Amino acid sequence: MIYELRTYTLVPGTQAEYLRLNRDVGRKIRGDRYGKLEGAWTTEFGTLNQYVHLWSYPDLNERERLRKGLAKDEAWAKEYVPQIRPMILTQENKILSAVDGVSLIPPAGPGPHVYELRTYRAHVGKVAEWLGHFKTGLPAREKYSKIVGLWTTEVSPLR
Numbered sequence: 001m002i003y004e005l006r007t008y009t010l011v012p013g014t015q016a017e018y019l020r021l022n023r024d025v026g027r028k029i030r031g032d033r034y035g036k037l038e039g040a041w042t043t044e045f046g047t048l049n050q051y052v053h054l055w056s057y058p059d060l061n062e063r064e065r066l067r068k069g070l071a072k073d074e075a076w077a078k079e080y081v082p083q084i085r086p087m088i089l090t091q092e093n094k095i096l097s098a099v100d101g102v103s104l105i106p107p108a109g110p111g112p113h114v115y116e117l118r119t120y121r122a123h124v125g126k127v128a129e130w131l132g133h134f135k136t137g138l139p140a141r142e143k144y145s146k147i148v149g150l151w152t153t154e155v156s157p158l159r
Contacts, residue, residue, distance in 0.1 A: 002063065003038070003056050003096040003104075003151055010049045014087040015042065018051060026080045034070040035063065038104060039148075041115055049089075052117065056104075060095070096151035099131055102138075104149040115148065127152060 010018050019042070027037075040053040057063035070076055098104065107113045122130045131152070138147065 001056055001058060001098060002060055002154070003054055003098065003149075004035070004063065005094045005096055005151075006053050006055070007092045008051045008088050009047065009090040010051060010087050011089055012049050015049055015051070018084060018087045021080065021083050022051070025083065026076075029073065029075045029080055030070065034066045034073075039106070041117075063095075093156070094153050095155040097154050099135070099150040099152060101135060102147065102150040105146070106148065107146065116145070 008018075022040075035055040035057050038054040038056050040051065043050040043052065057066065120130070120134075131150075134150075141147070
């Protein structure tokens with residue numbers, strides 16, 4: 001399983017309309033036929049006017065096949081993309097792999113949730129060592145906030 005984390009930075013003042021179009025047009029066209037939507041969020045802190053979404057695919061080959069299919073979908077190309085394209089300033093994609101032993105677990109309970117998206121940078125060749133330390137400390141950390149997922153970056157950034 002691979003994951004794709006997409007971050008769109010939107011033109012200030014367009015986020016509400018972008019989210020409406022995403023909900024009413026884009027999601028209806030795309031559904032989960034072109035990858036599974038694992039979650040979607042907007043930012044309140046850090047870089048504002050961002051829409052972040054996480055997709056899962058069985059592997060990179062399937063992602064490529066599904067992305068090509070989506071690009072050929074006439075409704076997507078003619079009804080959705082032309083409406084949202086002027087609202088997007090930048091797009092960043094990251095291809096991620098889940099860390100062994102840390103499954104993607106959405107939070108329990110109804111209602112909106114607050115998430116903290118953290119990015120750590122490790123020295124070359126030190127990711128495995130850092131992950132070992134992080135996973136050792138995870139039980140203590142989770143007393144204060146539950147982890148939703150943990151990934152390493154395979155490819156980034158694609159712009």
